[in-house]
Amino acid sequence: MDLQQEKEGILQSLSELTAKPYVKGYDKIAKGLRDLYNDIQGDFYTIVVLGEFKRGKSTLVNALLGTKLLPMDILPETATINAIMYNEEPKLTVVQLDGTIKQGEVSCEFLKHYSAREVGNEAESVKYIKIGYPCDMLKNNIVLVDTPGVSDLNEQRSEVTYQFVPKANAVLFVLMPMLR
Template sequence: MQTILNSDQEELLKRTRDTLGRLRDVLADLKAPFEDRDALAESIRQLDELFLLVVAGEFNAGKSSFINALLGTPLLAEGVTPTTSQIYLLKFGPESKQKPIEKGVWEQTAPVELLRSINIVDTPGTNAILREHETLTTEFIPRSDLVLFVSSADRPFTESERQFLDKIRQWGKKIVIVINKIDILTDDAEVNQILDFVRQAARDLLGNVPAIFAISSKRAQRAKAGDPRLWSSSGLEPLETFIRDTLDDNGRFRLKLLNPLGVGHKLVKKQLDLTDDDLESLRRDTTLLEDVDRQMSLYHNDMQRNFESRISEINNLLFDMEMRGRNFFDEYMRLFRMPDLMRKEHIRQRFEQDVV
């Protein structure tokens, strides 16, 4: 982490890195999916980088205009169509310039004071026309330390936003919800009505109510550009105060550690769920085999009893035949029956009749 840490923080950072390193080795041994191991490795690597704040939301929610208002300069293109087709990583630099750093990701530098302590990511809309935009966004979320989710006041908390927020929740990310474009609403009553709706929807989805701010990035930009009358009604000041208080040195350090720990927790839970599924499958197979073994044992016992009964019958038949044979020979071996012994065919017929 590019900040000065005290000895306790250094030790905690070391233990966190060691723990996550062991988890990475375990995932490799378990042959976990590459994208899971890569997400964990990336989160470990980013422990040594600046705090990463990701701005996400649907296309036309005003993400780029919000970032411009936050930075106080028109750094990013704005429009009513999906103008952000790439992910932009905003960093501090002596001049404003762009360069590609990986597929689908551009680095934008600017001499803005806020960017000295944090990096900001502008993402394509979660409902953008090009599906690869959404893929880029969802793959970048695991890298974030804090997610600012921007929703539009004219369609707050849509179904696609719910689905995307649920993915963010599964990664264990801290979420702040920003309702943009409140300038299109008629009065504060409408603003409060939307805030109440979003609070309830967030509670139902996330299990808690994150920090929620209602702003007008349009008014904020105009206020910072020279019309201070619009500053109060822009709603940006409370959000800037929240960011400043939350992302002080201790806050950034805490969230920086929570990022990889959240990723690790998600991956551990995923492996435990898979293990539970395997154990349940083994239990079903074991039950089936035990049932088959029980049926085989019953069949064997039935066969054994039937076999013993048949053997007994055969023994009785053989014994009876033996007795009849003895009687037959006793009868024909008498001297007065000797003439009959010379009649072979007669003897054979009598033997079959009397003995067999």
């Protein structure tokens, strides 16, 4: 059996498992299985950049991308999950908690609308922000994820990060602030 056949077999098994609820509380398990199905189907490798607030996570992601895309500041800035993947043309999609989707501009200025410091920001209604960006490092289905800081004064932002970590294939844990 080749790798593609094994992949198809796993996808079929996951599909069957999510089709029938077996026990009370199965909805959460089924959601996790659907997420796993989507990850396997897309062949994505997710790298999550994690650390306490104000350690330079967004600065590190910007350095890896070779551009100043994500807002950075000396105060807590990132309030949403920002998943960055390869796309030939820059593209930004905001996925709301209620499932609605809106398109936005791929720019630091646009992303500031979802900043922790922005008065009246829209971050609390956002599930995640998906950014397509033409960066060679992302070409092989790499997804680079910038997260709000753990131990943030805002517990909701920390919780969003903790909920996303299990989706990671790898974690870059940033311990010290980066020098500018």
